[in-house]
Amino acid sequence: MAELTQQATVLSITDLTPHVRQLVALPKIQRALFQPGQWVSLQLPVGAKPPLNRAYSMAEPPSPAGQLTLVFDRIHDGIGSSYLYGLKNGDELLLSGPYGNFALPLPLDRDLLFISRYTGLVPIHCIVKQLAASRHAATVHLDCDRSD
Numbered sequence: 001m002a003e004l005t006q007q008a009t010v011l012s013i014t015d016l017t018p019h020v021r022q023l024v025a026l027p028k029i030q031r032a033l034f035q036p037g038q039w040v041s042l043q044l045p046v047g048a049k050p051p052l053n054r055a056y057s058m059a060e061p062p063s064p065a066g067q068l069t070l071v072f073d074r075i076h077d078g079i080g081s082s083y084l085y086g087l088k089n090g091d092e093l094l095l096s097g098p099y100g101n102f103a104l105p106l107p108l109d110r111d112l113l114f115i116s117r118y119t120g121l122v123p124i125h126c127i128v129k130q131l132a133a134s135r136h137a138a139t140v141h142l143d144c145d146r147s148d
C-alpha cells in the first residue's frame with residue numbers, strides 16, 4: 001500500500017545547538033504512526049525541479065497527539081536544510097511515510113550496540129527513548145564517534 005502524502009503544520013521550533021534544530025509538526029490527515037528508527041520524506045518546494053525530497057528520521061517515539069519530532073543539521077549550501085531553517089510556527093510541510101527497516105529486532109533478546117555520530121544519532125535517540133519508556137531490560141551501548 002502506498003504511504004499517505006499529507007500536509008503537516010509546524011507546531012514548534014527549538015535550536016538544540018547553534019547548527020542543529022528541532023521541529024515538531026502535526027500531520028493534518030493521519031496522526032503519525034511509526035516505529036522508532038523510521039523516517040519520513042519531506043517534499044520541499046525548492047530546488048531546480050521541486051519538490052525536493054529529503055529524508056528525516058523521527059527523533060521522538062510516537063506520541064498520543066500524533067506529532068512528529070524531527071532534528072536536522074544546518075548544512076552549508078544545503079538546499080533542503082536551508083529551507084527547513086526558514087520555517088516558522090504555523091507553516092506547513094508536505095510529507096510522506098513512514099519508511100525504513102531500521103527498527104529493533106523483536107523479540108528483543110539481546111543487548112544492543114549503536115555506533116553513530118552527528119544527526120545519525122536522531123533515529124537511535126528515538127529507539128533508546130522507546131526502550132526506556134517500555135522499561136526493557138536490554139543493555140544499550142552507544143558509541144558516538146567524534147573523530148573526523
Ligand SMILES: Cc1cc2nc3c(=O)[nH]c(=O)nc-3n(C[C@H](O)[C@H](O)[C@H](O)COP(=O)(O)OP(=O)(O)OC[C@H]3O[C@@H](n4cnc5c(N)ncnc54)[C@H](O)[C@@H]3O)c2cc1C
Binds near residue numbers: 075123
Ligand atoms: C534515511 C535518511 C534519514 C535522514 N535523517 C536525517 C535526520 O534525521 N537529520 C538530518 O539532519 N539529516 C538527515 N538525513 C539527511 C537529509 O535527508 C539531507 O540529506 C540533509 O539534510 C542535506 O540535505 P540538503 O538538501 O540541505 O543538502 P544538499 O543540497 O543535498 O547538499 C548537501 C551538501 O552537499 C553539497 N553539494 C550538493 N550538491 C553538490 C555537488 N554537485 N557537488 C559538490 N557538493 C555538492 C552542498 O553544498 C551541501 O554542502 C537523512 C537521510 C536519509 C537518507
